[in-house]
Amino acid sequence: MTKLTDVCGCPVSRRKVLAAGAAGAFAGLVGDQLATQLAFGAPGYTGDVFVLLSLRGGFDGLSAIVPAGDPAYYAARPDIAVPKARLLGGDGFFGLNPGLAALVPYWKSGVLGAVQAVGQPAPNRSHFSAMEELERAAPGTSVRTGWLDRMMGSLGAADPFGAVSVGSAMPARVLAGPAPDLGLTAIDDFALSGEDPSRPMARTMAALYADAPPALATTTRMTTAALATTATLKAAGYRPADGAAYPDTELGRALRDVARLVKADVGLMSACVDSGDWDMHENLGAAVPGRKMFDHLTALATALAAFAADLGPAGLGRVTLVTISEFGRRVGQNGSGGLDHGYGNAMLVLGGGVRGGRVHGRWPGLAPANLVDGDLAVTTDYRAVIGEILRARCGVSDLGGVFPGVKPSTLGVVRAR
DSSP states (O other): OOOOBOTTSOBOOTTOSSOBTBSOOOOOOOOSSOOEEEEEOOTTOOSOEEEEEEETTTOOHHHHEEOTTOHHHHHHOTTTOOOGGGOBSOOSSOEEOGGGGGGHHHHHTTSEEEEEEEEOSSOOOOHHHHHHHHHHOOTTSOOOSOHHHHHHHHTTOOOSSOSBOOOOOSOOGGGOSSSOOEEESOGGGOOOTTOBTTBOHHHHHHHHTTTSOHHHHHHHHHHHHHHHHHHHHHHHOOOOSTTOOOOSSHHHHHHHHHHHHHHHTSOEEEEEEEEOOOOOOBOOOOSSTTSHHHHHHHHHHHHHHHHHHHHHHHHHTTEEEEEEOSOOBOSSOOTTBSOOBOSOEEEEEEETTBOOSSEESOOOOOSGGGSBTTBOOOOEEHHHHHHHHHHHHHOOOOGGGTSTTOOOOOSOOBOOO
């Protein structure tokens, strides 16, 4: 995101595009569990649009990509394990939670896959610090930027959409740094506060700050460019393709806007979507409708399936979406029928270049001797998985500049473009 500073170099709140001394501010809508941020690049980028879906709160990968072939799974979760007979897809050892039913066609067609036993280099069971480390992705270094910002910088991101943030509900650590990006809650709601035909504020701002010092002039130029582009999109309207039916949820609406931007060819290189409420310490429930985990997975799958259908094969062929979470959950259920903070986790990977229909990664096993303080061990660094995708699908050549000291995985999660 283009980071805004005042004339003395102090950070300006992301809730405002222009601070004191500038000529107006955005008023934003704040989603309570989801925020969308977008990063745009210069014309000529030929890599995939990289979509990062953060499942905040600590996603339980063992409930989603179920290790049914490991008997210790059922021993550890007598009340909340997914029965083998209800699993979908899979490979005889792993199976999909029935809440993910909407994604089974994409699993079977090979554009959706998963990685198991993935996570950070060391356990961290604090939501705040674990997410901070997940998004900084440079442990043991003095680097303080977000890894997606570093990726954008390595690809020479430009600034056509400028430095804007509208009601971001989550901290933008993954995009912290100098590369330009845009934050918004919805394309159709993106406007200057108080703007109307009788008060053309954007035009007034452009004229007022045309000869201003660079910090203000650049901010204004990028702001008005973002407003012009979104105005064009709003005027054109949008109807999802191929019968895609997005759920009327924050996640559904956000993914709809991402698909809209992908298909509009506005220079989108990366999109971040946050989805929360995965912190299920109690009443996680069996895999049936009306229970917490099942219903959350159903909502997730329905939104992702609509996103894939809307893009169609051609659009999905230039998109790779990955899910991450700050940590997984404990292997064993707790006394409240839920799961406490854990370590190893699962990632979902969706896209036309994905080698799907399978679970990648080395499975460490759930026998007590194989656990890390009662948690699923991590056998693959999440940065290595993303690094493989960035190199093969997005054209990032200097992976060390994005993830210091990390080499891309050799799991074969995606095919090269």
